[in-house]
Amino acid sequence: MVHDDYKEMIPARAxxxxxxxxxxxxxxHLEKCAECRKELEDWQATAAALSLTPDPVEPSPQVRxxxxxxxxxxxxxxxxxxxxxxKRNLWSSFGSLGAIAATVLAAIQFWPDLWQVAIVVGIxxxxxxxxxxILTPNIIGSEIELHPVWLIFALLTFSYLFxxxxxxxxVPVSAAxxxxxxxxxxxxxxxxxxxxxxxxxx
Amino acid sequence: MQxxxxxxxxxxxxxxxxxALAKLYDRYRVxxxxxxxxxxxxxxxxxxxxxxxxxxxWRKAEDFDENRGRPFTWLVTLGRSRGIDRLRTLxxxxxxxxxxxxxxxxEISDAAxxxxxxxxxxxxxKALAQLPDEQKRPLMLAYFDGLTQSEIAxxxxxxxxxxxxxxxxxxxxxxxxxxxxxxxxxF
Numbered sequence: 252m253v254h255d256d257y258k259e260m261i262p263a264r265a266x267x268x269x270x271x272x273x274x275x276x277x278x279x280h281l282e283k284c285a286e287c288r289k290e291l292e293d294w295q296a297t298a299a300a301l302s303l304t305p306d307p308v309e310p311s312p313q314v315r316x317x318x319x320x321x322x323x324x325x326x327x328x329x330x331x332x333x334x335x336x337x338k339r340n341l342w343s344s345f346g347s348l349g350a351i352a353a354t355v356l357a358a359i360q361f362w363p364d365l366w367q368v369a370i371v372v373g374i375x376x377x378x379x380x381x382x383x384x385i386l387t388p389n390i391i392g393s394e395i396e397l398h399p400v401w402l403i404f405a406l407l408t409f410s411y412l413f414x415x416x417x418x419x420x421x422v423p424v425s426a427a428x429x430x431x432x433x434x435x436x437x438x439x440x441x442x443x444x445x446x447x448x449x450x451x452x453x
Numbered sequence: 454m455q456x457x458x459x460x461x462x463x464x465x466x467x468x469x470x471x472x473a474l475a476k477l478y479d480r481y482r483v484x485x486x487x488x489x490x491x492x493x494x495x496x497x498x499x500x501x502x503x504x505x506x507x508x509x510x511w512r513k514a515e516d517f518d519e520n521r522g523r524p525f526t527w528l529v530t531l532g533r534s535r536g537i538d539r540l541r542t543l544x545x546x547x548x549x550x551x552x553x554x555x556x557x558x559x560e561i562s563d564a565a566x567x568x569x570x571x572x573x574x575x576x577x578x579k580a581l582a583q584l585p586d587e588q589k590r591p592l593m594l595a596y597f598d599g600l601t602q603s604e605i606a607x608x609x610x611x612x613x614x615x616x617x618x619x620x621x622x623x624x625x626x627x628x629x630x631x632x633x634x635x636x637x638x639x640f
Contacts, residue, residue: 305491
């Protein structure tokens with residue numbers, strides 16, 4: 252087929268009335284031909300005028316509410332991607348468990364000498380303050396956006412598979428995997444495969 | 454007509470401005486819903502699709518390119534194709550609805566049909582009335598019932614070539630009728 256044949260098909264394409272084979276052939280031509288793309292846009296504007304012929308009808312007010320609440324839900328789920336607060340709680344609860352264990356051990360070890368116990372408690376408190384106030388938020392913090400359960404799972408799996416080296420690379424590798432998975436999911440959800448085809452984009 | 458205004462609204466929506474989406478919805482809801490009711494002839498389905506359309510507008514507003522057509526065209530094309538998609542899903546599920554045998558929908562809202570749109574509607578209806586029936590029917594069957602050219606040929610009992618010609622001539626005539634009737638249709 253030549254350019255003019257395709258051009259003749261464009262009005263029907265604007266009404267999306269072409270049969271599948273023809274439509275595919277025309278779409279391939281449209282990819283290459285800017286003139287025909289422009290032509291299609293013009294015909295789509297004419298076809299869109301037909302939308303004014305039915306009588307306008309008022310949808311029920313709930314539709315507006317549903318749209319806006321859905322939109323708000325989407326917006327808020329993007330702003331709060333499992334915040335670091337839950338992570339911090341988990342890490343600091345590990346920290347305090349360790350502090351209690353260390354205090355008990357110190358008490359058993361040095362019992363009559365309360366100074367020694369106080370020193371151990373002091374070191375634990377300082378260490379924990381450093382860890383939960385500066386290290387965790389800044390290093391693991393919100394940057395990697397991984398749920399604590401994934402983090403634990405990653406640490407266990409990597410250390411089991413690759414030993415100590417695995418333990419070292421577990422967090423960065425799982426963060427990288429997380430980024431890729433989120434990207435793939437988003438791309439899929441926005442693609443025409445998921446959203447259905449739409450001729451609106453011409 | 455407020456095309457620049459609409460462009461601004463779509464840009465605001467692309468920047469995730471909820472108020473802009475609400476405004477666009479209020480501006481076009483009765484037209485789009487009227488269109489969806491005409492296509493689907495079922496209030497529940499039409500409302501569901503209307504919601505789908507505006508959620509898609511919310512997600513896809515950044516794809517809108519003002520150099521490639523008017524916001525109105527974009528919105529209506531999106532709405533119509535969603536409506537036809539739903540119609541096909543339903544038709545596949547139930548029996549195929551008898552094309553063209555639809556009752557007119559009542560309940561015209563006066564609150565939301567502002568001067569601009571009713572003027573436009575008048576123009577389109579008048580232009581359409583000028584078309585001979587043999588050209589008008591293929592247009593309507595394609596646009597509102599989502600039939601392809603060969604389905605229309607079967608439905609009307611006319612040769613495919615004839616249907617193709619009439620459809621093209623019909624849309625051309627419509628374009629001529631509307632030409633020079635203001636900026637609003639994009640030419």
